[in-house]
Amino acid sequence: MALVYQRTCGLLDVPFHYCPGCTHGIVHKLVAEVLCELGLLDGAIGVSSVGCTYNNYEYFACDMQQAAHGRAPAVATGIKRVLPDATVFTYQGDGDLAAIGTAEIVHAAARGERITTVFVNNAIYGMTSGQMAPTTLVGQVTTTSPYGRDAATQGFPINVSEMLATLRGAVYVERVSVTSVKGIRAAKKAIRKAFLVQRKGLGFSFVEVLSTCPTNWGLSPVESLKWVDTAMQEQYPLGVFKGADLEVEP
Amino acid sequence: MDRLPDRVLMKGNEAIAEAAIRAGCRHYFGYPITPQTEIAHYMAKRMKSVGGVFLQAESEVAAINMVYGAAGAGARVMTTSSSPGISLKQEGFSYIAGAELPCVVVNVARCGPGLGGILPAQGDYFQATKGGGHGDYRNAVLAPASVQELYQLTVEAFDLADRYRVLVLILADGTLGQMMEPVSHLEPKDATAAGKPWATVGTGGKRFHNTITSIYIDPERLEAHNLHLQAKYAKIARNEVRCESVGVEGAEVVVTAFGTTARIVRNVIRQAAEEGIKVGLIRPITLWPFPSEAVAAAAAHPSVKALLSVELNAGQMVEDVRLAVNGAKPVQFHGRMGGMLPTQREILERIRAIARPEGGT
Numbered sequence: 001m002a003l004v005y006q007r008t009c010g011l012l013d014v015p016f017h018y019c020p021g022c023t024h025g026i027v028h029k030l031v032a033e034v035l036c037e038l039g040l041l042d043g044a045i046g047v048s049s050v051g052c053t054y055n056n057y058e059y060f061a062c063d064m065q066q067a068a069h070g071r072a073p074a075v076a077t078g079i080k081r082v083l084p085d086a087t088v089f090t091y092q093g094d095g096d097l098a099a100i101g102t103a104e105i106v107h108a109a110a111r112g113e114r115i116t117t118v119f120v121n122n123a124i125y126g127m128t129s130g131q132m133a134p135t136t137l138v139g140q141v142t143t144t145s146p147y148g149r150d151a152a153t154q155g156f157p158i159n160v161s162e163m164l165a166t167l168r169g170a171v172y173v174e175r176v177s178v179t180s181v182k183g184i185r186a187a188k189k190a191i192r193k194a195f196l197v198q199r200k201g202l203g204f205s206f207v208e209v210l211s212t213c214p215t216n217w218g219l220s221p222v223e224s225l226k227w228v229d230t231a232m233q234e235q236y237p238l239g240v241f242k243g244a245d246l247e248v249e250p
Numbered sequence: 251m252d253r254l255p256d257r258v259l260m261k262g263n264e265a266i267a268e269a270a271i272r273a274g275c276r277h278y279f280g281y282p283i284t285p286q287t288e289i290a291h292y293m294a295k296r297m298k299s300v301g302g303v304f305l306q307a308e309s310e311v312a313a314i315n316m317v318y319g320a321a322g323a324g325a326r327v328m329t330t331s332s333s334p335g336i337s338l339k340q341e342g343f344s345y346i347a348g349a350e351l352p353c354v355v356v357n358v359a360r361c362g363p364g365l366g367g368i369l370p371a372q373g374d375y376f377q378a379t380k381g382g383g384h385g386d387y388r389n390a391v392l393a394p395a396s397v398q399e400l401y402q403l404t405v406e407a408f409d410l411a412d413r414y415r416v417l418v419l420i421l422a423d424g425t426l427g428q429m430m431e432p433v434s435h436l437e438p439k440d441a442t443a444a445g446k447p448w449a450t451v452g453t454g455g456k457r458f459h460n461t462i463t464s465i466y467i468d469p470e471r472l473e474a475h476n477l478h479l480q481a482k483y484a485k486i487a488r489n490e491v492r493c494e495s496v497g498v499e500g501a502e503v504v505v506t507a508f509g510t511t512a513r514i515v516r517n518v519i520r521q522a523a524e525e526g527i528k529v530g531l532i533r534p535i536t537l538w539p540f541p542s543e544a545v546a547a548a549a550a551h552p553s554v555k556a557l558l559s560v561e562l563n564a565g566q567m568v569e570d571v572r573l574a575v576n577g578a579k580p581v582q583f584h585g586r587m588g589g590m591l592p593t594q595r596e597i598l599e600r601i602r603a604i605a606r607p608e609g610g611t
């Protein structure tokens with residue numbers, strides 16, 4: 001019988017700990033598949049951040065470092081400067097990247113660090129049980145915006161991709177979602193391109209993935225996918241914000 | 251590598267930078283702050299000529315996390331700063347301790363609290379030796395007292411860091427950083443990622459993945475990890491204590507002082523001798539591990555009436571001196587703050603008061 005599907009070589013045979021309906025797992029799989037398909041896994045070093053994916057260093061089959069909250073881009077910078085030929089990536093949530101780690105991501109992008117950041121935006125602090133994130137939508141109910149995010153006192157969501165795209169060092173910036181087969185294919189293509197941009201040494205590459213958190217959104221998995229496609233996409237339109245015309249395929 | 255002449259006149263800050271390069275450090279991450287910025291200036295120039303990396307980070311927080319990444323990738327790596335910047339690095343210190351990453355950090359200390367001032371002080375002793383970051387951890391802390399020693403201890407700091415997989419902190423101050431003194435050069439050491447099988451350099455498809463982390467959610471594993479760290483610290487405490495002990499035998503007064511302060515005290519000892527008062531000096535070279543045994547032994551000498559800790563702070567190291575003396579003899583303290591240095595005269599007066607409490611000889 002022909003083998004039509006198998007676990008990617010980029011992931012170890014360890015069960016994920018994510019909630020049912022959480023799309024973090026899909027994003028892991030895409031990153032791992034791309035590293036394997038491009039033959040980059042053996043020379044890759046990933047950086048886990050602080051959030052629900054804090055221990056995904058136990059899942060990826062490549063060498064991994066775990067970074068303090070928000071500091072993954074600085075840690076990745078240190079690694080890449082020591083090992084310029086390695087493929088270095090960070091995997092960060094929206095609380096990690098867009099709040100406590102804003103300085104680190106902006107400056108890694110501005111320097112054009114030859115690293116790739118996979119930014120998983122679920123508009124909430126998942127791990128600490130659903131507090132407002134910098135990416136939380138106006139009106140969205142969270143444990144620290146129980147009446148809905150009030151723009152007058154709690155400000156507005158940050159569109160990280162649009163912001164980073166203004167920096168010259170960031171050469172490839174795309175926002176994708178993983179709510180449908182079509183979306184997942186597009187997301188994989190974007191992640192593949194981001195790693196190829198790094199391999200070509202063109203600069204900083206960034207893929208924002210809109211992701212679900214059914215547990216803290218208080219929605220079913222199916223409702224969560226719908227909420228990404230509607231409310232989230234309204235605030236965070238999908239698309240390539242930088243580097244659409246880069247030709248990187250080998 | 252190019253050879254420098256055997257003996258050259260160097261500024262303290264430059265000696266730190268050159269020593270690091272000679273020790274095989276090829277990665278430096280820093281953020282400007284007085285009075286240590288010359289280290290960054292030197293590194294910015296010099297790293298290029300030795301094929302290394304100088305990176306001006308966006309903050310001290312970023313710099314120490316770059317150190318984390320680079321150390322995890324097996325490199326000899328250093329960051330330097332001064333007090334306010336060292337405070338920002340404390341987060342990284344704790345993670346580096348937890349993840350057991352070897353690296354060297356220099357604090358060319360200034361006065362606090364807050365922005366304080368840019369003049370020399372030793373008010374960071376507690377922060378350096380007792381933590382600063384969260385959790386049960388230790389950094390090895392070295393306290394040089396001359397430019398030559400700055401140079402030498404910086405080289406040795408890299409070996410120490412690699413040997414124990416710890417952060418080695420060099421606690422200097424602005425006086426030492428700015429001072430020009432002759433330095434004899436040591437031979438450069440060989441230092442590569444070889445011998446760091448734990449480093450994340452890519453599996454090369456040849457081994458299971460390496461992971462560098464400080465998180466252990468399972469309490470049993472975390473306790474085991476902590477016990478492992480404590481055993482390592484105990485080993486450092488057994489093997490790496492260093493201090494300079496001068497004229498303690500037969501002394502009436504033993505002064506404890508480190509770094510710049512010890513230099514002042516040395517002159518006072520000469521003056522006291524002219525008055526017929528014999529004063530000994532214990533100068534800790536490792537602030538952690540603290541030379542408790544040497545201090546206790548000094549206190550045990552029958553001739554010693556009291557110990558006097560002289561520091562550029564409100565009384566920090568004196569607590570370790572008291573712990574070591576453990577009530578055997580009185581322990582006094584003399585300190586200045588805010589960038590003021592104690593005069594030889596004021597130290598001498600404290601010594602006289604101990605040695606000749608009735609006044610006169």
Ligand SMILES: Cc1ncc(C[n+]2csc(CCOP(=O)(O)OP(=O)(O)O)c2C)c(N)n1
Nearest residue numbers: 050051052069093094095096124125126127
């Ligand atoms: C310095 C520090 N502050 C706060 C925390 C607590 N904390 C852990 S995860 C987290 C939020 C993570 O949210 P996000 O990055 O969005 O990841 P998600 O769990 O949603 O995937 C916070 C605040 C921490 N670990 N360290």
Ligand code: SF4
Nearest residue numbers: 018019022052126213
């Ligand atoms: S809390 Fe949210 S983000 Fe975290 S695993 Fe569960 S669903 Fe995913």
Ligand SMILES: [Mg+2]
Nearest residue numbers: 093094124126
């Ligand atoms: Mg989140």
